[in-house]
Amino acid sequence: MRNLGAQPEITLTVNGEEKMVRAYPMERLLDVLRHQLGLTGAKEGCGEGECGSCSVLMDGALVNSCLVPVLQAQGAKITTIEGLAQGPLLHQLQQAFLDCGGAQCGICTPGIIMAACHLLARTTRPTREQINQGLSGNLCRCTGYTQICEAVAQAAAQGRAE
């Protein structure tokens, strides 16, 4: 194999576990998650930060992992869709997506659920308008967003009840 430069060690915390990877500094966080760590929940829909299918949380911020060079993730806390459910127990957003029809083909679902997580972490009682704005960086071609919005509202309501 050709020498494409050095692959430094990068340490990051993914879904609560510390991980060490060797990667080219400009390698995309998305590729490191998918190819090195086997976390294929984040998807590549466009590779240019438009569709949001690769959304993950990085130190609490919502990022498109296709636009994040892995070097920037050095020392960061990353949460992916795989980090939400606790064993067989679904996160309330995941359950709400199931109940309300928020997932159809499912390819955008991991990214949208991460965006919804980010929204609910900041806004516990989002209005419909806030949900629509909060998810507007994530494209879904199946649902027309109506049932996604309802799922987020349902999860928010349950969150308040707990």
Next chain:
Amino acid sequence: MTNEQIIGMPVPRKEGRDKVTGRAQYIDDISMPGMLHGATVRSSIARGKILKISYGSGIAWDEFVIVCASDIPGKNCVALIADDQPCLAEGVVNHPEEPILLLAHPNRHLLRKAVEAVSIEYAPLPPVFTIEKSESQAEIIWGTDNTFKKYCVEKGEVDDLWDKAAHIVEGEYSTGAQEQLYIENNGVIASFDRERGVTVWGSLQCPYYVHKALMRLCSLPEEKVRVVQTETGGAFGGKEEYPSIIAGHAALLAMKSGKPVKIVYDRMEDMTATTKRHPSRTRHRTAVDKHGKILGGEIEFVVDGGAYLTLSPVVLSRGTIHAGGPYHWPSIRISGKAVATNTPPHGAFRGFGAPQSLFAMERHMDRIAAVVGISPVEIRRRNFLKTGQTTATEQTIHEPIDLEQLLERGLTLMDYRVRKNRFREQNRSATHKKGIGIAAFLHGAGFTGSGERYLASVVGMQGLADGRVRILVSSTEFGQGTKTVLSQIAAETLGIPYADVEIAQPDTEQVPNSGPTVASRTVMVVGKLVQSAAKGVLQTLKASGLLPEQYSRDEFRDACARYVAEHGEFKSWVRYEAPPGIFWDDEKYRGEAYAAYAWAVYLAEVTVDLTTYSVTVDDFVALQEVGKVLHPVLARGQITGGVAQGIGYALYEKVVWQNGRMQNGQMTNYIMPTSADLPSIRVYFEELGNVHGAFGAKGIGELPMDGPAPAIVNAIEDALGIGFDVIPLLPEDIFQAITARRPANDAAGVQ
């Protein structure tokens, strides 16, 4: 049977947990040992002869697997309807992005550079890019006359009705290409070994279409080709015929290299090289009496099929049959034509020709209303098709339909009259003008005409050793809920819990050919077969004495398990048989075009901002009669999703063409609606009976694509008093129309 109801209940999606947890495995999530990555070298010009292919320096070409047309073991074609489309171009190219060479390498990052290092010399030939130029036949690019297919539907005497008409209303309407824009790009993995032949795993709608294409291309017998569908991230028709091409490419690379090969397109390749909705042009000439009653008319419907025939004849067929809308035409002549141009072939996309011709019909109804001097509501009411009347193909509508009542309910839900009056007042001085538009339409479920008879779909049901059952179909899940709804039908028929039914992943080695997953046929046609197969299971168990007439769930489980234990295998098969009394004449295009139609009335409320010229859809009512709703959440999701695509079709999604190539092949510059762009879509169902589908269900998936565009453009006319007959309709189009209308001194003031 002591069963609680499963049909009509919102049972959990079979594959839902995998989807919400990120565990569902789409093709790009799968890797195989020793796997290579494949890439495609494509044509940079629209039409010409290939003179020379050279491999540039700086690339270790001996590390690459290279496949060209001469490596194809079988016939170099994408087997579908005709054999005109090569799998790899040989000597000539007929559209930009046409595949010419295939490359494979273990490192996918090196592939891009290698693709760029291949240079191809061409001798260009004059290309054809528009319907008009193709029709002119100045340049013949396909067959003898650039025409893939023509249809003529004729009912009554059209030629002698013009003298009797109080009004003759003419109009011309056009629709643009539309990208399916599933969020998961096309992708497959192929492997090959001499014993087992070719296996392809992929994101696809129709495993047996791919199977057929691979047999021809690879010159392999049926049993040496295996196609497995992986979880599919949206399709909408875009993965109906195209997967045969990408699967063929991966298979050729796998055969040559002896290694598994993955090809997954990036977004730009997917958008520029794969199919889109056919652009269309429709001309109407309608004779109307003084009360607004349609006496008859002529409709000329033309679609741009792109460079090869692919599915254009079938798209044209559906568009032609739907061109008259849900109205009664005492006489009508509809001529349909699909023509060739030098763009990548246009293909299947939800609605399949009907959104195009229905856009024209529903815009034309508003035009007729204006000429006659009655309202858009009244023109429709006076012409709605009624039970007992015949369609353009002279199919008598036997099912109970009440379009007037659907319309009336739609008007009430929209609070139509009150809002219309309010808008009329407010619009006088407002810079944000509001309007409401209506579209009434129908969509036929299942294959057109004799299509289902030719398909002769087969469905199986297998009893399992633990007493549960498994459905065996090639019908695929790609978001609509195929697995869930077919399982509901089986569970309800068998009188067992939903959880006791599983459904096999479509794999041509494991499941029979239940036909392609297209044409809103899965619930109505395949669902009915699943119901029959389930009845077969019950009959067998009862005849064998293992199951009493009345039984509990546990008794069913025991009986099924015992049958399997005693006989080794327990499978029940059924094959589609056309219902008696169905008549269709393929020559004259006359008869029962579809076993059943879904009917709908949609209303859109819009605001046109006269500062930005942008349009927002503020409220949307989608009211339809689709027979029995088997799963309320999934059915509603089909409608909201289809309406969103329809809103995109009308207002956002413009394919910008340059020399036959899509120029805006990115999500950054091809704009589909986001959550911030759409209203909450209000969905309502009427449930009338239907004898054809399982538990009275009809087709649903494509219907919602047909209505939004005309409803929205009608609403814009209502708001502005300016009619538009072309979609997509972008702010710049509205700006131009408004400035063109301004008095001359206004324009002078600008100078």
